[in-house]
Amino acid sequence: MAGVQDQFQIKFRLTDGSDIGPKSFPAATSVGTLKESILAQWPKEKDNGPRTVKDVKLISAGKILDNNRTVGECQSPLCDIPGGVTTMHVVVQPPLDKEKKVANKPKQNKCVCVIL
Template sequence: MSGVQDQLEIKFRLTDGSDIGPKSFPAATSVATLKESILAQWPKEKDNCPRTIKDVKLISAGKILENSRTVGECQSPLVDTPGGVTTMHVVVQAPMEKEKKELNQPQKNRCGCVIL
């Protein structure tokens, strides 16, 4: 690979249609590092702000990207054009804490027994 191809221009499309970037990243950058960059650049005025990289899913070419993979490994030759900007979609997962708390609550007895 040449030095130009080792760098990828990536913009991150948020669910409301706004973008973060584009920004240049080396092909060896991990997906987890991309997520950290998104957290650092997240617009302060947005309501649905992720707290950790676990709250963020990145989708490129219809595939959810794994944190351990590199940007170069995730490139799709059919979608990504050399020297172009790659768009990755950002999905923020709803916090599961409230749902977990509700699941951990003891179930109320809804049985009504009649003793004669």
């Protein structure tokens, strides 16, 4: 019976309202492993998907989850119902292309004066 208690049903809500899962994860599963699972299950037809684990942010109970924490540590006693499905929100942060910004915006000298 303890083995069932150590399993969490988690579904991942994407920004467009669609879901990945639910899928069962042990309590000892790290948030980094959850992100790897999201990358593997990401719908191929969706544009602007994450390329790496660093592009994915997981939010549960209003908190951004750290990669080194486990699912058991992230469980909120107010929000999670035993035997229920926990919803975690997925935010994809696209990597910044510094070269693109430099090429598109030439440096301009601006002067601003304020006369009172």
